[in-house]
């Protein structure tokens with residue numbers, strides 16, 4: 001297949017870099033961005049790394065009316081030996097391809113996605129903080145054709161921006177409290193739940209806001225029957241029972257997380273009993289009452305491995321850990337994952353791609 005050439009235009013006005021102690025998550029953007037256009041007539045063209053600046057798009061653009069928007073989230077790490085690595089970038093490309101298909105958008109070809117992002121990260125590499133920070137990468141796809149009337153856009157803009165980050169939650173690396181949502185619904189079978197469509201996040205805001213007001217960092221979504229556990233706002237979830245570790249199976253309503261996949265692979269490599277299956281919230285509560293639920297944690301690119309301290313809903317509350325501490329297994333997984341990402345532990349499962 002023909003490679004798409006990527007031009008490079010360097011910024012002449014480099015920004016001052018933020019203090020690493022104030023990074024938080026997603027507040028600062030680097031000097032450059034990757035952009036490429038697609039039309040059904042021309043295919044992909046005009047791919048380039050350019051100075052970061054606002055876009056000009058037509059007020060009739062389909063993304064502004066019909067929400068054709070899809071994004072990815074991935075990270076680059078600065079290792080202790082100076083190497084810069086991306087964590088499983090091909091996983092994100094494949095997920096973008098699947099999501100774009102569901103949203104009737106053209107996905108960027110693999111070489112444009114991977115080489116474009118690698119070149120972009122190289123150009124802005126001075127922005128990558130040292131451990132425990134990292135560079136969050138946000139590839140995005142939007143429909144830009146100007147028309148009114150509901151149909152797929154024949155013009156697409158692919159872009160990627162970079163943000164130096166530290167911890168995703170205000171709680172830092174310690175355990176968080178989560179509200180089990182029984183009123184609002186994130187996704188139903190046949191919907192968009194398995195994609196990183198912007199629409200999923202727009203529909204999640206109300207529940208997240210109400211949970212925050214009650215003092216909970218995020219919500220745990222249940223399925224349409226309000227019986228089975230799905231995922232947390234920006235994380236997949238794992239429950240550690242006495243005899244098995246369970247994460248909800250991928251039945252089309254939850255995101256297939258890259259960190260979820262990696263944790264499953266890691267647990268298998270440690271010969272631990274990891275099972276992907278349907279999991280009822282009532283089973284979690286019953287196990288807690290019987291003393292067979294050991295710990296629970298969320299996984300995500302932004303959230304890494306975040307232990308869950310408390311789960312609560314309208315008429316019940318269970319405590320899973322005391323004083324924000326990590327459980328034994330979540331600590332072990334966190335140490336291994338972060339150790340591989342920063343180059344302290346050998347990357348035996350082949351997750352990293354060096355720039």
Ligand SMILES: Cc1ncc(COP(=O)(O)O)c(C=O)c1O
Pocket residue numbers: 073231232233234235236255256257258259260299300301302
């Ligand atoms: C809804 C949702 N679930 C799960 C995840 C975790 O996915 P990943 O491990 O690929 O970051 C995310 C990503 O941030 C998410 O937004």
